[in-house]
Amino acid sequence: MDVKKAKNLIKKEEGPKLDFKRTIDVQYESGRKELAKDICAIANSRGGRGYLIIGVEDKTKRIVGIEDTDLQEEQIQQIVSMRCDPPIPISLEFINIADKKIAVITIYVGSQKPYQLRENGAFYVRRGSTTDTMRKQELISALQENMELNIETCPIINSDINLIDEKLVKRYFNFQGIEIDESNKLPLLTSSSIIYKESEAQDYCLTLGGALVFCKNNNILLPHNMIKLINKLDNGFDEVYIIKGDLLDMLDGFERVLSMLLPKNYPINAVCEVIKDVILYRDYTIYYREIEVSLNYNNISIISPGIMVQEKELREINFTRRNMWIYEKLVVLDEKGRFAKSGKGFSKVKRAFKGHGKVIFINSLENNIFKVIFPGVYRFVD
Structure with missing residues (x-):
């Protein structure tokens, strides 16, 4: 992703396929849970590719940036593959904007929806700018669309x-x-x-x-x-x-x-x-x-x-x-x-x-x- 596209994403409001995080600490269990839950919700929501941008305040859109040691792609991939079932296709990129580094996690459209968290078996989805558990009808529709339920x-x-x-x-x-x-x-x-x-x-x-x-x-x-x-x-x-x-x-x-x-x-x-x-x-x-x-x-x-x-x-x-x-x-x-x-x-x-x-x-x-x-x-x- 180039700087221009990243800036255009930051101008947009949060929604089912876009989430901003000021920071997320994956060194702690609570941070790893939150990351997996948010990625799962974006992946289950309707639409094309989704994006989780870290280092940007969600309300003000102020770019605060992240430290070099905050995130590593191998670490993020491991969190998603171990906590999401089936594993969700993602990629991690770092982009410099205004002398600050932000992280962009791209959540790709997968063919194995709906995704759930292994830990609690829950299915999550985005409702506007918030993450929530999927309702029965949403889960049934997702299963139908992917031919897992007739x-x-x-x-x-x-x-x-x-x-x-x-x-x-x-x-x-x-x-x-x-x-x-x-x-x-x-x-x-x-x-x-x-x-x-x-x-x-x-x-x-x-x-x-x-x-x-x-x-x-x-x-x-x-x-x-x-x-x-x-x-x-x-x-x-x-x-x-x-x-x-x-x-x-x-x-x-x-x-x-x-x-x-x-x-x-x-x-x-x-x-x-x-x-x-x-x-x-x-x-x-x-x-x-x-x-x-x-x-x-x-x-x-x-x-x-x-x-x-x-x-x-x-x-x-x-x-x-x-x-x-x-x-x-x-x-x-x-x-x-x-x-x-x-x-x-x-x-x-x-x-x-x-x-x-x-x-x-x-x-x-x-x-x-x-x-x-x-x-x-x-x-x-x-």
Whole structure:
């Protein structure tokens, strides 16, 4: 890292990927613990590379510097490798600014998140400029993103497999060239992770993905699986629609309701393109929020539980690392071919509103939601 980049970092405020320390004494156990904890938190936080800068006051940004003997790269690497599981990729550089030496620890983007401290087993993350333990939903999302946990195949304890829609199951297996009947039904459903059985002594139960894709009455088990649409286009009162069912039924139901409520010249297909992706890629581990849609005269908004998984900026979002089990099932089952066309969808959405206003995409880490705001209906009224 050169001096110019270091100065630019110092000008920035502390955040999930940037932390300043006036000093840190790794000769003592307390200092080693603090260093490992902070590096772990930065590594687990979303974004690109992170930086821990030592020798700079966090509030004033005053450069106080460090002594030559304060830190050594071999020592820092050893602290991280011994205390963090798995070891976090880092590097240490010393930079001279205004006749003072500062230390910059670069925390690289690793492929083995989430990281934890060996000592207490805790997972840490940055919330703004502070370090905190990861919450359950954050830990689940981190595991999902790195393919260490497939939430769709997790069992729903005490669920009734009789809720499965036989027609959907037959359609799915027929597409694979498999004839399903009573003799092979349970083995096929189990091997495909639609249902689950831990032992002979226990009954079969549905998996999360099995309930979402193959059960029309899954709201009995998953009340958060719904689209709540609030129509505020008519003056005087809000009209609320609750759209439930298996995921394909939800998409079909949403398209019908939207076609009924919006003007014919409004780009309804673009809104449906977004809701299709939201249904597919929302975070189904968030059990306390549903998909929310609001129709206003000035704008139309869609709020999805969980941020969208992305590689870089929100120019094009990489959805490929969440709910792949569900994706494969919907590609097969959707006779309209909507899910087979996934990819680059947001570019199409923007083009659909060209000349009528801007479509805004918001990935909110703080609120753990993904939000899309479309131009209002008034732009399409003659």
